[in-house]
Every structure is written in structure tokens, then in C-alpha cells.
Amino acid sequence: MQGIESLIPLILIFAIMYFLLIRPQQKKLKEHQAMLGALRRGDQIVTQGGIVGKVVKVKDEGAEVEVEIADGVKVRVIKSTIATVMNKTEPANS
Incomplete structure (x- = not known):
């Protein structure tokens, strides 16, 4: 039980990093590729x-x-x- 409790902060940090850094960058990359495709x-x-x-x-x-x-x-x-x-x-x- 104590091992799972120590993993919760790491999971939260990863989730925050995903929603603040990784996901917006993927969205921006898709928009850039669509812009280039429409040239x-x-x-x-x-x-x-x-x-x-x-x-x-x-x-x-x-x-x-x-x-x-x-x-x-x-x-x-x-x-x-x-x-x-x-x-x-x-x-x-x-």
C-alpha cells in the first residue's frame, strides 16, 4: 500500500506535464502540417x-x-x- 502512495505524485506530475506541454505541442504540429498541406x-x-x-x-x-x-x-x-x-x-x- 505504501508503494502505491509513493507513485501517486509521480503520476500526477506526468499528467500535468502531458496536459501542459506534450498535448499542446502535438496540436500545434498538426495545425502546422495542415497549413503546409493547404499551401x-x-x-x-x-x-x-x-x-x-x-x-x-x-x-x-x-x-x-x-x-x-x-x-x-x-x-x-x-x-x-x-x-x-x-x-x-x-x-x-x-
Whole structure:
């Protein structure tokens, strides 16, 4: 009986850590993956390095997007390094 009572604080600490740290981080990761999955041409993005640009091309097979950071200046960016989508374009009516 005394062994179980000594485990209760450890279980409580783990539960608090789960609800305060692990669960919110998993939720944020899912939201980020959904944002990356919804990327399309014309979206204005910010990379984790602070570069602001407009998505020119989304490569389906790879994890890259082509971003225009100035007139005529295009760079390839790994999707996972995109921090936020500032302006979302509306999907084309088909």
C-alpha cells in the first residue's frame, strides 16, 4: 500500500506535464502540417529565417516550394521551414 502512495505524485506530475506541454505541442504540429498541406500558388509566406515571399510553385512530389522574394528572384524553400502564411489566396472557381 505504501508503494502505491509513493507513485501517486509521480503520476500526477506526468499528467500535468502531458496536459501542459506534450498535448499542446502535438496540436500545434498538426495545425502546422495542415497549413503546409493547404499551401497554394499566390500565398504570401514567412519562412523561419524571416524571409517574406510569394509562393510561385508548389511541387507535389517533393517537400519544396518555389518562392518569389523580389521581382524576378525565385528561391526554392523546404516546406517545413515555412513559419506562417500571411495572406491566403482564394481557390479558383472551377
